[in-house]
Amino acid sequence: MNKFLIASGGLALWSATLLAQAQTPPPPAPAAPAVAEPQAGFVKSVRGNVQLLSAAGTARTASAGDALGSVDRIVTGPDSSASVVLRDDTTLVIGPSSRMDLKEFHFDATTRDGGLLVSLLRGSMRMITGLIGKTNPDAVRVETQTATIGIRGTDFIVQTDGQP
Template structure:
C-alpha cells in the first residue's frame, strides 16, 4: 500500500483539538531545568504516555511546564496526546501514537523574526501558527517522510502513517 499524506480540516482531529487552546503571542515561560540551551517552548499539556527525547539519547516523561529544546523529539503513545507552545505563540497539538521532531526553531522577540522546521515522523499533528507564521509564513515548514509543507494558513492538521 502506498504512503498516504492527508491534510485534514481542523475539525477532523477531535481528540487532539481538546488539547488546543489558542495561545496569546506572549506565551508563559517554561519551567527551569538543568542546561544552558535556550528553550524553544514548553509542554502545555500531556495526557497518557508522552515522552521527550533529547539529542543525548535520553528520554523523559513529559509534564506540563517542561521545556522543549529546538532539537527535541516528542512522542505520544496509544490513547495519549500532548500540546506544546513555542516562544512565538505557535501551538503544536499531537494526537495518539505520534512522533514529532522540532528540527529547527529560532525567534527574536524584538524583531519578531525567526523560523520553524517541524518533522512529523508518524501520527497526527495540529499546528496553530504564532508570530512567525503570521509575519513570515515562508519561514514555517512541516516535513513528513514524503513531503514538505509550506505554510500559508495559520491553522491546519497533517497526518502521516509513518509507512513509506
C-alpha cells in the same frame, strides 16, 4: 603610571609599588559561563504516555510545564496526546501514536525574526502558527516522509501513517 618622584622614603616606596602594579597585567577574567540556548517552548498539557527525547538522546516522561529544547522529539503512546506552546506562540497538538521532531526553532522576540522546522514521522499533529508564521510564512515548514508543507494558513492538521 605614577610620576611622583619625591625623595621621601615612604612616598618613593609607595610610588614604586604603584608603578609595578600598573605594569603587571591583570589576572585573567574567569571564563564566562556557557550561555544556554533559550528553550523553544514548553509542554502545556499531557494526556497518557508522552516522552520527550533530547538531541543528546536522553528520554524523559513529559509533564505539563516541562521545557522543550530547540531540537527535541515528542513521542506519544496509544490514547495519548500532548500540547506544546513555542516562544512565538505557535501551538502544536500531537495526537495519539505519534512521533514528531522539532528539528529547528529560533526566534528573536524583538525583531520577530525566526524559523521553525517540524518533522512529523508518524501520527497526527495540529499546528496553530504564531508570530513566525504570521510575519514570515516561508520560515515555517512541516515535513512528512513524503512531502514538505509550506505554511500559507494559520491553523491546519497533518496526518501521516509513517510508511514511506
